[in-house]
Amino acid sequence: MRSFEEILKLCEVDLEFHEAVVELESRESGKSEDLIYTNMSYMLDAMEQSVNSAINADFKGRMMEDEARRFERYIAQRDVPLSGKFIAKASHIALSVSQYNANMGRIVAAPTAGSCGILPGLLFAYRDLYGPSRDMLVKALIVAGGVGEVIQKRATLAGAEGGCQAECGAAAAMGSAALVYLEGGSPEASAHAAVLTIKSLMGLVCDPVAGLVEVPCIKRNGTLVSLASLCADMALAGIRSVIPPDEVIDAMRRVGRALPESLRETSKGGLAATPKGRELEKKIFSEVPPMAEI
Amino acid sequence: MALLDIIGPVMVGPSSSHTAGAAKLGRLARRAWNEEVNKVDIFLRGSFASTYWGHGTDKALIGGLLGFMPDDERIRDALEIARQRGLEYRFFAESIDGAHPNSVRFVIYKEDKAMELVGASLGGGVIELQEIDGFSISLSGDLAAIITFHRDQPGVVAAVAGVMAKKGLNIATMRLHRQGRGGRAAMVIEIDGELKESTKDEILNSHSALMRVIFIPSPESDVR
Numbered sequence A: 001m002r003s004f005e006e007i008l009k010l011c012e013v014d015l016e017f018h019e020a021v022v023e024l025e026s027r028e029s030g031k032s033e034d035l036i037y038t039n040m041s042y043m044l045d046a047m048e049q050s051v052n053s054a055i056n057a058d059f060k061g062r063m064m065e066d067e068a069r070r071f072e073r074y075i076a077q078r079d080v081p082l083s084g085k086f087i088a089k090a091s092h093i094a095l096s097v098s099q100y101n102a103n104m105g106r107i108v109a110a111p112t113a114g115s116c117g118i119l120p121g122l123l124f125a126y127r128d129l130y131g132p133s134r135d136m137l138v139k140a141l142i143v144a145g146g147v148g149e150v151i152q153k154r155a156t157l158a159g160a161e162g163g164c165q166a167e168c169g170a171a172a173a174m175g176s177a178a179l180v181y182l183e184g185g186s187p188e189a190s191a192h193a194a195v196l197t198i199k200s201l202m203g204l205v206c207d208p209v210a211g212l213v214e215v216p217c218i219k220r221n222g223t224l225v226s227l228a229s230l231c232a233d234m235a236l237a238g239i240r241s242v243i244p245p246d247e248v249i250d251a252m253r254r255v256g257r258a259l260p261e262s263l264r265e266t267s268k269g270g271l272a273a274t275p276k277g278r279e280l281e282k283k284i285f286s287e288v289p290p291m292a293e294i
Numbered sequence B: 001m002a003l004l005d006i007i008g009p010v011m012v013g014p015s016s017s018h019t020a021g022a023a024k025l026g027r028l029a030r031r032a033w034n035e036e037v038n039k040v041d042i043f044l045r046g047s048f049a050s051t052y053w054g055h056g057t058d059k060a061l062i063g064g065l066l067g068f069m070p071d072d073e074r075i076r077d078a079l080e081i082a083r084q085r086g087l088e089y090r091f092f093a094e095s096i097d098g099a100h101p102n103s104v105r106f107v108i109y110k111e112d113k114a115m116e117l118v119g120a121s122l123g124g125g126v127i128e129l130q131e132i133d134g135f136s137i138s139l140s141g142d143l144a145a146i147i148t149f150h151r152d153q154p155g156v157v158a159a160v161a162g163v164m165a166k167k168g169l170n171i172a173t174m175r176l177h178r179q180g181r182g183g184r185a186a187m188v189i190e191i192d193g194e195l196k197e198s199t200k201d202e203i204l205n206s207h208s209a210l211m212r213v214i215f216i217p218s219p220e221s222d223v224r
Helices: A004-012 A017-029 A033-056 A067-077 A085-102 A118-130 A134-154 A168-182 A187-201 A217-236 A245-258 A275-287 B002-006 B016-033 B046-055 B057-065 B073-085 B156-167 B197-204
Strands: A106-108 B010-012 B039-045 B088-093 B102-110 B113-123 B126-132 B135-139 B144-151 B170-178 B184-192 B210-216
Touching (some): A004 A187, A017 A033, A033 B002, A067 A217, A085 A106, A134 A168, A168 A187, A168 A217, B016 B102, B016 B113, B039 B046, B046 B057, B046 B102, B135 B144, B156 B184
Antiparallel strands (some): A106 B010, B102 B113, B113 B126, B126 B135, B170 B184
């Protein structure tokens, strides 16, 4: 599926967002709709396993501490955290899964490994607080996948090509659309939630310190769940992007291409090039054992 | 399937190119060798050489050589497991003009036998086998494959395809490579389904120009 327009057009003929995505996918790939659903159901299971493993795992970072654990303790001490129960919980899960990824844990790239915390954060915080059926969660994951596919086809999902807007940004947009579906919003609202999210982080750069998927990636997973949630609320309220959804994604592609190479996963600019970033990089590379000793 | 490219793959982190792709490359090298790997030299190139440590590329490559899938959490402990299982490995860095930025060369040994393979991680966990024993080829590793080495002569393709038709093997993709007319040539055939070892000799004997046939089992199955 190459456009929101294509998806929404099918929805006009009485389909839900996820049904339109499955129909288009089936048409393009030749796979049966049942198989597509089964595959996504498997992915939801794998995602759930990653959440369960991640929130119980201790994290040992090369540059940062176990911030997921720290946040979990903070949430437990507060009745209602300032950002609300849902966002705080989603953030805790997102931080945990992203830390787990950095420690070579088993995760689901959604859409990438560097952004793998955001979708499970949103979906499983929603499950824990609002108790949707499992079937609803699989369908929400399909909605997210459809959004991701439009971004992949019209722009990119690779930080090296489009910056972090293409990875954590895309994940947040996908999650925002999924939340709208879970809350009973219209397909149009899902599309607008996705692009309201993209509009707020357009141009976000990919600047990993020392080239590792740790700083700032893990915390970006933890923070962008909030933007996704708010954009879902806005879309549910009936707020629409003035710029049509597909045109927003096209702008995202052009912005990504306009980013200098230093801000596209090369660790030559942004946070990676700060004095502290360079210091950490130097320290890490000095710790690398000689290849003969691996 | 496209949707599974967006939601997925299930993999051991942290990087689809440097960890999941590396594990797939290691496993593809094992599949091409087609038996347990006991001794290997691994030459890292480009970004694999400079950032392998932070991404567990070394563990992922060894994990793949041990037969682990990219989502197998044992990858984290692959180096220890390799020592326990008696897999001898050595890592080196090398810089080769024109090499893919995320690429690796394996040299696998056993007694008087050896095989050299070069592979690259193209991004998003997609990989390509680029060289076998000095011969440039292109193979994704997504399916089972047959690679023939032969002299460039008329009838070789027909002979090999004939054996395959007899065995009911469906050709998914097919590519020919040659080092000049009448010179050394290779044919890379990806097939749907699995290969039987007995088919290998039949293919080898199907034309006098055929010198060597390599079977690569499908990614779902392991080496014999």
